[in-house]
Amino acid sequence: xxxxxxxxxxxxxxxxxxxxxxxxxxxxxxxxxxxxxxxxxxxxxxxxxxxxxxxxxxxxxxxxxxxxxxxxxxxxxxxxxxxxxxxxxxxxxxxxxxxxxxxxxxxxxxxxxxxxxxxxxxxxxxxxxxxxxxxxxxxxxxxxxxxxxxxxxxxxxxxxxxxxxxxxxxxxxxxxxxxxxxxxxxxxxxxxxxxxxxxxxxxxxxxxxxxxxxxxxxxxxxxxxxxxxxxxxxxxxxxxxxxxxxxxxxxxxxxxxxxxxxxxxxxxxxxxxxxxxxxxxxxxxxxxxxxxxxxxxxxxxxxxxxxxxxxxxxxxxxxxxxxxxxxxxxxxxxxxxxxxxxxxxxxxxxxxxxxxxxxxxxxxxxxxxxxxxxxxxxxxxxxxxxxxxxxxxxxxxxxxxxxxxxxxxxxxxxxxxxxxxxxxxxxxxxxxxxxxxxxxxxxxxxxxxxxxxxxxxxxxxxxxxxxxxxxxxxxxxxxxxxxxxxxxxxxxxxxxxxxxxxxxxxxxxxxxxxxxxxxxxxxxxxxxxxxxxxxxxxxxxxxxxxxxxxxxxxxxxxxxxxxxxxxxxxxxxxxxxxxxxxxxxxxxxxxxxxxxxxxxxxxxxxxxxxxxx
Numbered sequence: 044x045x046x047x048x049x050x051x052x053x054x055x056x057x058x059x060x061x062x063x064x065x066x067x068x069x070x071x072x073x074x075x076x077x078x079x080x081x082x083x084x085x086x087x088x089x090x091x092x093x094x095x096x097x098x099x100x101x102x103x104x105x106x107x108x109x110x111x112x113x114x115x116x117x118x119x120x121x122x123x124x125x126x127x128x129x130x131x132x133x134x135x136x137x138x139x140x141x142x143x144x145x146x147x148x149x150x151x152x153x154x155x156x157x158x159x160x161x162x163x164x165x166x167x168x169x170x171x172x173x174x175x176x177x178x179x180x181x182x183x184x185x186x187x188x189x190x191x192x193x194x195x196x197x198x199x200x201x202x203x204x205x206x207x208x209x210x211x212x213x214x215x216x217x218x219x220x221x222x223x224x225x226x227x228x229x230x231x232x233x234x235x236x237x238x239x240x241x242x243x244x245x246x247x248x249x250x251x252x253x254x255x256x257x258x259x260x261x262x263x264x265x266x267x268x269x270x271x272x273x274x275x276x277x278x279x280x281x282x283x284x285x286x287x288x289x290x291x292x293x294x295x296x297x298x299x300x301x302x303x304x305x306x307x308x309x310x311x312x313x314x315x316x317x318x319x320x321x322x323x324x325x326x327x328x329x330x331x332x333x334x335x336x337x338x339x340x341x342x343x344x345x346x347x348x349x350x351x352x353x354x355x356x357x358x359x360x361x362x363x364x365x366x367x368x369x370x371x372x373x374x375x376x377x378x379x380x381x382x383x384x385x386x387x388x389x390x391x392x393x394x395x396x397x398x399x400x401x402x403x404x405x406x407x408x409x410x411x412x413x414x415x416x417x418x419x420x421x422x423x424x425x426x427x428x429x430x431x432x433x434x435x436x437x438x439x440x441x442x443x444x445x446x447x448x449x450x451x452x453x454x455x456x457x458x459x460x461x462x463x464x465x466x467x468x469x470x471x472x473x474x475x476x477x478x479x480x481x482x483x484x485x486x487x488x489x490x491x492x493x494x495x496x497x498x499x500x501x502x503x504x505x506x507x508x509x510x511x512x513x514x515x516x517x518x519x520x521x522x523x524x525x526x527x528x529x530x531x532x533x534x535x536x537x538x539x540x541x542x543x544x545x546x547x548x549x550x551x552x553x554x555x556x557x558x559x560x561x562x563x564x565x566x567x568x569x570x571x572x573x574x575x576x577x578x579x580x581x582x583x584x585x586x587x588x589x590x591x592x593x594x595x596x597x598x599x600x601x602x603x604x605x606x607x608x609x610x611x612x613x614x615x616x617x618x619x620x621x622x623x624x625x626x627x628x629x630x631x632x633x634x635x636x637x638x639x640x641x642x643x644x645x646x647x648x649x650x651x652x653x654x655x656x
Contacts, residue, residue: 077650083107086652090161091264094649097122106654119649122163126156127171146183147190153178157253158197161263166647168257173593176254181543182499182524184250185235191243192285199249200268202242203306204289205298215309218267223314224556225261227251228269228306232293232325233346233384236470236502239325241275242288247323251345251548258596259549259604260644261556267317273302303332307340316559316620318552320345329384330431341555343563347388349544349551352572354389354466354494355396357521357542359576360589361464361492364519373397373405376460376487380453380475380504381468382416385496387431389468390414392572394435395565413437413460419450454478463488467495467504475505480513490587492519496542500524511537519587540589546575550600554607557643558628559618570610571603578602597644605637 079092086092086106094102096117103109117125133152137145153175157164168175177183187194201218203211231244248268255261274291275281281290294302310317319342321332333344343349362372377393379386390412398405412435414421421428423438437443444459457465457479465483467475475495483491491514495504503522510520511529521542529537551571555563578591578599591599608628611617617625623639631639 074648074650076653078655079106079652080655082654084111087111090157090159090164092652093160094162094652095122095160097649102652106652119163119166122160123166126163126167143186146178146186147194149178150183150187151194154196162647162649164647165253165256165263168253169597169647172257172596176257176545176593177525179253180250180545181235182501184246185237185499185501187250188234188240188243188246189237191240191246192283192287195287200245200270202245202270202272203302204272205274205291205294205302206289208302208305211305211309212312215313220264220267222265223267223317224265225252225255225318225320225552226267226269226310226314227255227320227322228271229322230271230273230303230324230328231275231288232323232328234323235498236472237499239275239277239280239293241277241280241286242270242272243280243286244323245270251320251322254545255549255552256645258545258600259553260597260600260646261549261553262645269306271302271306273299299328300331300335303335307336311340316341316556318342318555318563320548320552322346324384326384326387330387338562341560341562343551343555343568344384344388345544345548346384348392348568349548350385350468350496351388351392352547352551352568352575353542353544354468354496355392355572356546356576357494357540357589358393358464358466358492359396359573360579360584361488361490361519363581363584364490364492364587364589365463365488370400370402373400373409373411375411375464376413376462377411377464377466378413378415378453378456378460378462379466379468380415381466381470381497382414382421382429382432383468383470386414386466386468389466390432390435392569395569399569410435410437413447413456413462415453415456419452420447420456422449424449454482457482458485461485461487462491464492464494467493467497469504470497470502471504472497472502473505475509477509477513480505480509483514483518486514490517490519491515492521494521494542496521496523498523500526507537507539519589521589525593536586538587538589540587541593542590545593545596546590546599547571547603549596550574550603551607553600553604553640553644555611557604557620557623557640558608558611558616559620559625560611560616561618562616564610564614564616566614567607567610567616570606574603574606575599597641601637601641601644604640605633608640609633609636 097119098108099116133148137148227248229244229247231241232239234240234244252266252268256263272288273294274289276293280286319340321344329344329347336342359369362369414435421432421436423436447459493510497503503524507520507526507529510518516531521540523543525541526539528539531537579588612629617628619625
């Protein structure tokens with residue numbers, strides 16, 4: 044339930060936490076020394092410890108670096124400014140070049156810094172998250188994955204393949220970090236809206252974990268991107284001489300599950316408290332693995348649960364934009380295009396939100412959703428109906444539209460339903476065409492909401508320009524990829540909200556980690572989504588702003604993480620983290636919880652290095 048207390052708790056501490064997180068200045072406390080098991084060139088070649096030209100003379104002497112670096116000692120600020128100048132120069136020199144070429148050039152220069160100096164890389168990323176998130180994450184990450192075999196220069200993360208069966212328990216100890224807090228794993232079977240990219244999908248876990256560091260302050264030495272290479276059914280990749288993965292069809296059935304089982308047991312053996320996030324698994328394995336592991340491991344699936352939470356936050360915001368109380372949510376008519384893992388995840392969470400609304404009695408057969416896939420409207424007449432979507436298929440309830448038949452087209456459904464909200468999770472670029480959007484103009488809502496949530500940008504169902512042109516100036520728009528706002532004339536702005544999972548998954552992972560949760564429950568996920576939904580002020584909601592600026596991502600994550608932590612405590616799932624036990628967590632006030640979460644965030648600053656050799 045999105046109760047008033049929950050909304051207040053997410054807003055109440057905003058000013059205090061902004062003071063804590065709003066500045067990019069380094070913490071006042073100088074970090075303690077870091078013991079380094081290396082000397083000389085080994086340090087310069089390790090991005091965890093390398094400071095490039097910023098090593099002070101005393102460190103150069105004690106670490107065996109004198110003579111291995113130019114004599115000038117640069118400050119962190121000078122290094123920072125030098126990189127930013129190089130990046131801006133690249134932008135200036137590539138103006139007018141093809142968009143894909145520019146995007147990859149930007150990714151390369153950031154990737155080179157990441158390979159060389161992680162501390163400087165993450166400081167640059169945190170301070171410029173609005174500019175750099177589209178480069179290291181959506182939409183550029185899709186382009187990177189498509190070309191990853193050719194772009195590969197330096198290994199990052201771990202690869203567990205079908206050829207490693209029986210060896211994973213020993214392989215996990217090849218990772219050099221003694222402690223890992225956050226793991227993002229993919230099998231590459233459904234990368235964004237691009238399909239099966241096999242081993243090249245490793246770019247997704249890498250990008251997600253960069254955001255975990257930047258948004259949630261997870262220490263970069265304690266994250267692990269993982270690829271489960273079980274083959275690929277992508278014929279083009281199998282014929283590509285540069286392809287770096289297994290050249291075999293994907294494993295299926297018990298053979299496939301045996302690989303995932305072995306990996307999960309290996310993780311539990313070495314890092315039993317690590318949070319594992321599943322990412323970009325094709326639908327059948329996304330649901331299978333979620334149900335298989337969610338009650339045994341601290342794990343969640345971002346495509347199913349993270350996307351659902353962000354979409355729910357947007358839908359609740361759209362209710363507020365109509366000037367209606369949130370209790371009206373069950374009366375909202377919602378058309379969902381796409382019945383894959385993301386679409387089903389959204390439907391499940393939205394249904395649960397309706398059932399939790401206070402004072403609302405939902406009659407049997409009530410169905411506020413119209414779901415379409417590639418074959419059109421899904422009804423109970425559909426043969427071979429997927430059990431996951433069966434509960435949302437149209438049937439013979441009190442709110443049916445008699446002349447909407449099985450397989451009805453999107454245009455027909457929108458015209459006859461006149462939905463309050465239209466959600467795209469289809470992976471089909473441009474499917475919300477002019478005819479569909481003009482039909483949305485006749486919505487029963489005074490402020491029709493159109494969410495084009497498929498990634499990358501080329502797969503977005505429509506653009507904000509399309510929506511504000513054809514649906515009207517009162518429309519609400521959100522997308523998975525970043526778009527620019529639209530000038531509507533008369534000084535008005537059509538806001539291109541980014542309904543991206545980056546607003547939610549870092550807080551889910553951070554809250555689960557700091558609570559020491561045994562599992563990640565539906566209640567924890569819903570608490571995070573409800574906190575995000577309540578974050579925006581009523582004034583901004585009336586303007587059509589559903590989500591906060593990306594630049595405030597650390598502030599958002601602190602509050603979402605605190606909400607998730609409190610839910611874990613309330614459900615008696617929290618076992619505590621480090622020296623803070625469940626009793627201490629339970630005794631914290633709401634503000635103290637947010638403050639605790641914020642102070643646990645890692646911040647990039649050079650630590651004094653001492654060699655133990």
